[in-house]
Amino acid sequence: MSLLLMLLLVGGAIAWYSERFGKELPAKIAIVVLLMAIGFFAYLIRPVLGADSSVSDGLGFWLLVESHVWIPRFGITFSLAMDGMSLLLVGLTLLLGVVAVIASWSEIDMRAGFFHANLLWTLAGTVGVFLAVDLFLFFLFWEVMLVPMYLLIAIWGHEGRAKASMKFFIFTQSSGLLMLLAILTTAVAYVTATGEWSFSYMDWLDQPLTGPIATWVFVGFLLAFLVKLPAFPFHSWLPDAHTQAPTAGSVILAGVLLKTGAYGLLRFGVPLFPDAANTLSTPLLIIGVVGVLYGAVLAFGQQDFKRLVAYSSVSHMGFVLLGIFAWNTLAWSGAVLQMIAHGLSTAALFMIAGALQHRLHTRKLEAMGGLWRVMPRMGAMAMFFVIASVGMPGLGNFMAEFLILAGLFQAWPLLCAVAAIALVTGAVYGLSLLQQAFHGPVAEVNKSLPDLHWRDMLALGALVIGLLVLGLYPQPVIDLVMPTLNAISTMAGS
Amino acid sequence: MDAIMFQALAPLVTLGIGIVAIMLQIAITRRSGLTHTLALLLLALSFGMVLIPGSASAMDITPLLVVDGYARLFTGLVLVAAFVTLVMSERWLAAEGAETGEYVLLILLATFGAVVLVHSQHLAALLLGLEILGVSMYTLIAYPQRQPIAIEAGLKYLVLSSASTAILLFGGALLYAGTGTLGFSEMGDALAEANVVFVTIGALMVLAGVAFKLSLVPFHMWTPDVYEGAPTPVTGFLATVSKVAIFAALLRWYQDASLVNHSLVVTALGGLAIASMLVGNLLALKQENLKRLLGYSSIAHMGYLLIALIVLGMTTDGVMGFEAAVWYLIAYTVSTLAAFAALTGLAHDGHAAATCQREALAGLFWREPLQALLLTVSLLSLAGVPLTVGFIGKFYLVAAGVEAQVWSLLIALVLGSAISIFYYLRVIYTLASPAEPGADKAPRLAAGSTLIFVSLITAVLFMGMFPSPIIDLLARLL
Numbered sequence: 001m002s003l004l005l006m007l008l009l010v011g012g013a014i015a016w017y018s019e020r021f022g023k024e025l026p027a028k029i030a031i032v033v034l035l036m037a038i039g040f041f042a043y044l045i046r047p048v049l050g051a052d053s054s055v056s057d058g059l060g061f062w063l064l065v066e067s068h069v070w071i072p073r074f075g076i077t078f079s080l081a082m083d084g085m086s087l088l089l090v091g092l093t094l095l096l097g098v099v100a101v102i103a104s105w106s107e108i109d110m111r112a113g114f115f116h117a118n119l120l121w122t123l124a125g126t127v128g129v130f131l132a133v134d135l136f137l138f139f140l141f142w143e144v145m146l147v148p149m150y151l152l153i154a155i156w157g158h159e160g161r162a163k164a165s166m167k168f169f170i171f172t173q174s175s176g177l178l179m180l181l182a183i184l185t186t187a188v189a190y191v192t193a194t195g196e197w198s199f200s201y202m203d204w205l206d207q208p209l210t211g212p213i214a215t216w217v218f219v220g221f222l223l224a225f226l227v228k229l230p231a232f233p234f235h236s237w238l239p240d241a242h243t244q245a246p247t248a249g250s251v252i253l254a255g256v257l258l259k260t261g262a263y264g265l266l267r268f269g270v271p272l273f274p275d276a277a278n279t280l281s282t283p284l285l286i287i288g289v290v291g292v293l294y295g296a297v298l299a300f301g302q303q304d305f306k307r308l309v310a311y312s313s314v315s316h317m318g319f320v321l322l323g324i325f326a327w328n329t330l331a332w333s334g335a336v337l338q339m340i341a342h343g344l345s346t347a348a349l350f351m352i353a354g355a356l357q358h359r360l361h362t363r364k365l366e367a368m369g370g371l372w373r374v375m376p377r378m379g380a381m382a383m384f385f386v387i388a389s390v391g392m393p394g395l396g397n398f399m400a401e402f403l404i405l406a407g408l409f410q411a412w413p414l415l416c417a418v419a420a421i422a423l424v425t426g427a428v429y430g431l432s433l434l435q436q437a438f439h440g441p442v443a444e445v446n447k448s449l450p451d452l453h454w455r456d457m458l459a460l461g462a463l464v465i466g467l468l469v470l471g472l473y474p475q476p477v478i479d480l481v482m483p484t485l486n487a488i489s490t491m492a493g494s
Numbered sequence: 495m496d497a498i499m500f501q502a503l504a505p506l507v508t509l510g511i512g513i514v515a516i517m518l519q520i521a522i523t524r525r526s527g528l529t530h531t532l533a534l535l536l537l538a539l540s541f542g543m544v545l546i547p548g549s550a551s552a553m554d555i556t557p558l559l560v561v562d563g564y565a566r567l568f569t570g571l572v573l574v575a576a577f578v579t580l581v582m583s584e585r586w587l588a589a590e591g592a593e594t595g596e597y598v599l600l601i602l603l604a605t606f607g608a609v610v611l612v613h614s615q616h617l618a619a620l621l622l623g624l625e626i627l628g629v630s631m632y633t634l635i636a637y638p639q640r641q642p643i644a645i646e647a648g649l650k651y652l653v654l655s656s657a658s659t660a661i662l663l664f665g666g667a668l669l670y671a672g673t674g675t676l677g678f679s680e681m682g683d684a685l686a687e688a689n690v691v692f693v694t695i696g697a698l699m700v701l702a703g704v705a706f707k708l709s710l711v712p713f714h715m716w717t718p719d720v721y722e723g724a725p726t727p728v729t730g731f732l733a734t735v736s737k738v739a740i741f742a743a744l745l746r747w748y749q750d751a752s753l754v755n756h757s758l759v760v761t762a763l764g765g766l767a768i769a770s771m772l773v774g775n776l777l778a779l780k781q782e783n784l785k786r787l788l789g790y791s792s793i794a795h796m797g798y799l800l801i802a803l804i805v806l807g808m809t810t811d812g813v814m815g816f817e818a819a820v821w822y823l824i825a826y827t828v829s830t831l832a833a834f835a836a837l838t839g840l841a842h843d844g845h846a847a848a849t850c851q852r853e854a855l856a857g858l859f860w861r862e863p864l865q866a867l868l869l870t871v872s873l874l875s876l877a878g879v880p881l882t883v884g885f886i887g888k889f890y891l892v893a894a895g896v897e898a899q900v901w902s903l904l905i906a907l908v909l910g911s912a913i914s915i916f917y918y919l920r921v922i923y924t925l926a927s928p929a930e931p932g933a934d935k936a937p938r939l940a941a942g943s944t945l946i947f948v949s950l951i952t953a954v955l956f957m958g959m960f961p962s963p964i965i966d967l968l969a970r971l972l
Contacts, residue, residue, distance in 0.1 A: 073965045074893075111860075140880040147879060150919070155926050162923060169919055173879075174912030180889070181904060184896045 001044065001066050001080040001131055004090075005124050007037050012120035019113025027108075030101045030116040034123075038094045045087055061483035063087065065133075074187070075197035080131040084480035085266065085336055089130045089259060092340055095462065096255040096347050097123045100248035102459040103351040107247055107358055108156060115156055118148035119248055126252075129260045133201040135183045135268070142224075142260070143176050149249065149257065156246040158357075164237075164244035171237040175227040182220025185213065186272070204272055205491065218276035221269050222284075228261030231284075231321055232291035235314045242310035243363070247354025250306065254313050255347035259339045262320045266332065266488065270324065274492040281325040285412060288325065289419050291318030296425035300432065305353045305363045308433055309346060312389065315422060316342045316397070322419055323404035327492070329485045331407025334400050336481050341396030341470050345389040348463045352382050355456065356437070359449045365433070370442030375451040379438045381460050388467050390430035391423050396470030502553050502561040504543040505569050506609050512536035513602050526587075526594030533580055533598045537605070541573045557677055558619035559610070563971030567820070568612035568742045571827055575734045576605040578831055578950070581942050582838040583727040590638055590725070597637060601731065604630035608739035615750065617666045617676040617700070620743050621659070624707070627736055628655050634731070635724040647723025654706065654716045662703025668696030678750035685751060694758050700747075701762065707740045708796045709789075711769040718781075721789030726850065729785055730834025733792050734827045741799060745806075745819055754807025763804050767903055770797025771910035778917050784850040787917060788833060791876060794910050795826050801891055801907060805898035814897050818890035820968060825875065825887030828957070832872035832950040839865045839943055858925045864939070866925045868947050875954050877918040878911055883957040 011033030015026040044064065067079040082090070100119060108115045125145025132138040146169060153165035183199070189209050191197055198204070209217060227234040238258075242250050270277050295315030302308035316338065323335030355378060356371075357363050372379030388395040401423065409416040452460070470477065500507065516532050544566050552562035580601060587594050607626030614620045632655070636648025670676055672693035673684030685693055706713040721729050753759045774793030781787035802819035837850055840862075858866040875884035888911070895904045939947070957964055 071962050071965065073962065073969075143880045143885075147874070151926060154923050165923070166916065166919060170912065170915055173915050174908070177908045177911055181892060181896070181908060184889075184893050188893065188896045 001064060001082065002068075002078070004037060004040055004044070005128055005131075007033065007040060008120050008124035008127065011037075012117040012124070015120060016113045016117035019111070023109075023112060026113040026116040027101055027105055030120060031098065033120060034094060034097045034101065038098070041090065041094060045082075061487045070134075071136075073197070074136070074199065076136045076199050077134050078137060079134040079200060080128075080137075081133040081201075082131060083484045084482070085263070085484045086130045088336065088340055088477065088480060089256070089263060090127050092259070092343050093123055093126050093130065093256045095466070096251055096343060099255075099347055099351060099459045099463065100251040102455050103251055103354050104246060104248035105453075105455060107354065111155070115152070115246075115248075118152050119252070121145075121148040122152065122252055122257075126256050126260060130263060134199050135187070135201060135204070136199040138201075138264075138268070139176070139180055139183055142179070142264075143173065145257070145260075146172055146176075149253065152249040152252075153241060153245045157244040157249070158246075159244075160240065161244045164240035167237045168241040171227050171234070172224075175224040175234075178220045179224035182217045185217050185220070189213065201268070201272075209273065210275070214273050215276040215279065218269065218273035218280070221264070221273070222280070225261040225264045225269060226287075226321075228264070229258060229317050229321060230261070230314060231318070232287050232294055232314075235291070235295070238314060239307050239310040242313070242350070243304060243306045247351060247357075250350040250354065251347045254310070254350055255343040258313065258317055259343060262317070262324065262335065262339055265321075265324050266335065271488050271491040277325070278327065278492070281327060284325045285322060285408075285415055288318045288321035289415055291315065291321065292419050292422045293318075293425065296422050296429060300425065300429040303365050305356060305365060305368075305433070305437065306350065307363075308365075308429065309349045309353060312426070312429060313342070313346055315426065316346070316389070319401055319404050319419070319422075322408055322415075326404065326408040326411055328407050328410060329482070329489050330410070331404050332485045332488070333478050333481060334403025334405075334407055336485075337396065337403060337470060337474060337477065338400035340477070341400045341467060342389070344463045344466045344470075345385050345397055348381070348385040348460055349389065351456070351460065352378060352385070355452060360446065365436040367443065368437040368446070369440040370438070371446065371449070372438040373442060374446055374449050377452045377457060381452070381457075381464075382438060383434060384464060385460075385467075386430045386434050388471075390426040394468075394471045396467040396474070399471050399474050499553065499555050501546075503555050503559070503613075504546070505540045505566075505573070506559075506606075506613065508540045508543050509536065509602070509606050509609060512540070513599065513606060516602065517599060520595040520599065524595060529595050529598050530580070530584060533602055534577065536602065537573050537577045537580065541570060541577070544570045544573065554615070555613075558616045558622075559613040560615040561613060564742075564746070564820075565613045567968070567971050568738065568823075569609050571824060572605060572608045572612065572735050572739055575738070575827055575831055576601060576608075576731070578835060578946055579727050579731045579735070581946050582730070582835050585940065585943060586725055586727050586838055592637060597634070600630045600634050600637075604634065604731065605735060608735050611739040611743045614743055615678045615746065617669070617678075617681075617747075620747065621663065621666070623743065624659065624662075624740070627739065628659065628707075631655075631728075631732060631736060634728045635720060637725055637728065641723075643723040644725065647720045650716050650723075651720045658703045658706035658713070661706075662700050665696045665699025665701075665703060668699065669693055672696060678747050682751040682753075685753075686755070694756050697751075697753060697756065697759050698762055701759065704740060704744050705766055708737055708744075709793050710766045710796055710800070711773040711793060714770070714774070714793045717793060718777075718786040718789040721785045721792075722783055722850075726785065726834060726838045729788075730831060730838065733788065733830050733834065737792070737796065738823050738827050741796070741819075741823060745803060745816075748803055749806060749816070752807070760804060763800055764900075764903060767797045767800035767804065768906045770794060770800070771906045772797075772913075775910045775913040775917075779913065781917065782852050784837060784852060784855070784921065787852075787921070788830070791914060791917070792830065794914060795822075795830075795876070797910070798822065798888070798891055798907060799826070801895050801900065801903050804903065805894045805900060808898040808900070814890075814894040816972065817968060818887075818894035820972065821890045821964075822887040824964070825883040825957075828950070828953055829872045829875035829882070829884050832868055832954055833876065835943075835946060835950055836865045836869040836872065839868075839939060839947065852921060852924050855921070856924050856927050860928075864944065864947055868951055870922050870925060871951050871954050873918045873921055875958070877915055881955060881958045883954050883961075885958055886961045 015029045018025045061083050062081045065081040070076050070078045125141050128141030150169045230238050292315050295311050299308050299311035320335045320338050323331040391398045607623045611623030632652045636645050638644045672688045673681050709717040778790035802815050806815035875882035878884045878888040
């Protein structure tokens with residue numbers, strides 16, 4: 001697994017260097033690197049798919065583990081491990097990496113090499129976050145993936161990039177500092193209890209933190225995750241960052257970076273501090289519902305294509321929060337599905353938004369209209385992904401939201417009813433987006449726009465297939481994450 | 495003094511003799527290239543002496559000085575910083591047309607003072623080191639005699655620094671009156687039974703004097719002006735060698751004299767720390783000049799460092815606090831040195847960036863990638879982003895703070911760091927923004943500077959990624 005990270009890091013450096021030999025070379029190298037990474041990833045997980053070899057290996061729900069000594073003074077190790085959940089998310093990251101490179105194929109004309117290097121490094125950081133099981137390493141990846149992402153927004157972003165990139169970095173970095181404080185508090189508690197330093201997730205599970213300090217530590221973790229998710233009062237960085245980022249940046253940001261928050265909650269927050277998480281679950285569920293509705297309402301009011309999609313992300317990620325704190329495996333599996341489905345559909349929508357901006361030089365919905373007639377391929381794709389994201393049965397997002405609501409209903413019927421309103425509001429803003437951009441009369445200036453390139457169709461086609469599979473036959477995916485969720489359920493004592 | 499003592503003190507002795515020799519060389523024949531080379535050789539030789547393994551235990555050389563692993567470590571650090579400063583100064587001296595001989599000599603003398611400081615175990619030695627360092631610094635800051643801003647900075651530093659030394663002296667006198675000794679550890683023993691209020695005031699006065707030199711709030715007023723007015727390499731020297739040596743001496747005094755038992759001193763330190771972290775970072779927000787910005791940020795960094803000092807005696811063994819202080823000092827020195835090396839690299843005739851105004855650095859990434867990378871890496875390290883040495887320093891600080899459960903200090907640290915991200919990032923944003931039309935390219939860097947740049951980048955990143963070798967080294971030395 002460390003080879004996978006290495007491949008992305010070195011690939012980034014090569015892409016940077018290749019800039020001097022040709023303008024399109026970095027993008028081609030990035031694609032090759034990502035395809036190699038996907039190939040290597042497939043090779044890695046080949047033995048673990050299908051057979052339930054993991055249980056017999058005594059690894060529990062882990063499929064692969066890897067560990068190297070790093071800083072013995074603090075018992076810090078370079079430990080990576082993969083279970084069903086991280087497998088899915090790493091797969092998603094690599095796939096969306098390819099989509100991101102394709103989406104920005106002709107958009108980037110300045111410093112293409114450095115752009116693709118940053119893109120690959122962000123992906124490496126994200127993959128690291130999904131694989132790290134040493135909390136020090138996790139924190140390191142968590143912070144390090146921000147720097148290239150920051151540069152992506154700050155250098156290649158749109159007109160308001162200065163403010164947007166700054167806001168993004170400050171929000172995530174300062175909440176990250178609180179997480180560092182929380183991590184170190186847990187580590188010091190571990191030393192006090194056992195006499196030895198360790199930042200290992202598995203060690204910490206064996207020596208759970210109790211008492212009032214656990215709540216504070218959980219809050220430290222929680223804030224970092226809620227900012228990243230983003231949950232309702234901490235979401236204000238997201239619309240700016242998504243809107244101002246270049247297309248590839250938005251795709252990665254919405255597709256995978258937001259998932260790190262939800263992943264962190266499920267992987268670390270809930271299992272390490274079950275009591276604290278349980279005590280706080282009511283306010284968190286309310287935050288989730290507020291986020292779901294508030295995001296939907298704001299999305300409806302937006303006149304900027306990307307901003308609209310960004311606010312819809314706030315709404316959809318609110319569902320993930322609901323799923324996590326509904327506190328049963330049904331809702332958790334829904335939350336994981338939602339992460340994947342939202343990643344696929346939102347990435348596609350941002351890609352379409354990017355393509356529109358590239359052609360129209362604006363993101364304003366007023367300047368669009370009737371584009372279906374001009375660009376039928378783009379119109380059809382946009383319609384597919386919009387109805388997917390508003391929760392059309394048969395597609396991934398519906399399945400995910402259904403599972404979340406079903407799980408939530410068991411514990412909190414009333415809250416579930418309120419959250420279900422979002423399915424209606426979602427349809428409202430989704431269809432209004434579609435109507436304003438693709439229906440109605442065409443403006444004269446827009447009559448001769450080129451339709452999507454075959455490369456774009458290929459990338460979007462892959463996302464379509466992904467959503468269809470998730471929507472029609474999600475069982476293999478659920479089977480993949482179930483061992484993990486069951487283990488978390490046991491740890492959480494629910 | 496016998497041979498073993500001389501051997502233990504070899505770095506200091508070599509440096510002293512070397513300075514006299516270079517002084518003679520200047521008197522005999524004025525050749526700036528020769529002086530410069532000799533000075534670099536002298537620093538390298540002295541550093542070589544540090545590397546010779548000495549006895550493991552601490553060795554008292556007269557009641558004034560002590561040679562131990564701690565002193566050796568900081569001597570090494572100070573010498574390296576002085577070496578980098580001297581290499582980088584060549585460019586500035588050439589651009590300014592300033593006299594090389596005296597400049598080099600003053601840098602060496604200041605380094606000598608710093609080395610005395612890190613060896614001192616007696617208030618008299620501390621004062622000696624402080625004054626050798628300080629007097630050289632006054633002259634260095636005002637070295638460009640035709641620039642009013644430098645003269646003003648030098649004068650400011652002279653007046654305020656002398657006043658603070660006077661306060662420190664008075665405090666020392668009170669301590670002497672109360673305890674009958676100036677040696678650090680004897681003072682600790684005597685303090686335990688002495689009239690507490692009386693000597694505590696003395697200790698606080700010494701602390702105030704030192705706090706001035708470290709530019710802790712509320713003794714920080716001089717910092718931005720002096721940072722801005724002094725020649726860039728001298729500012730780098732002031733920010734690293736001078737502060738590190740003084741902090742190292744403070745750390746030894748605080749620990750040997752068991753000042754942690756005096757709650758008033760600890761409270762005062764806590765107040766200084768919180769004020770420095772918050773005020774330093776807040777004032778840095780509005781700075782448009784990079785040297786002023788780094789000045790304010792150094793105030794905040796000294797505030798962070800105080801956390802390590804405060805927790806030193808609070809935990810059972812105090813190991814974490816000590817290690818944290820040493821690590822943070824190393825991290826701070828390397829990162830600050832890197833930042834000022836990058837800025838010095840921009841200094842040449844008529845180059846707009848030489849003023850260190852933020853806008854003048856726009857697009858530096860595309861014009862001069864190496865220097866921009868160096869500046870970026872150093873700023874990220876100062877901000878404490880992982881994979882840089884600054885993060886390991888901050889990690890140690892937070893770990894030590896958590897162990898001692900000083901939550902209010904940690905909250906201030908988190909707040910301060912969150913604020914600091916803004917101004918560090920703004921500089922990085924400027925570096926990466928599109929270049930202004932007509933921005934000039936600097937002449938090619940000398941091979942020496944390029945080498946220094948590359949090694950500083952490597953040092954910041956390598957120590958951040960693989961801290962274990964340094965951790966092992968510290969475990970052996972401390």
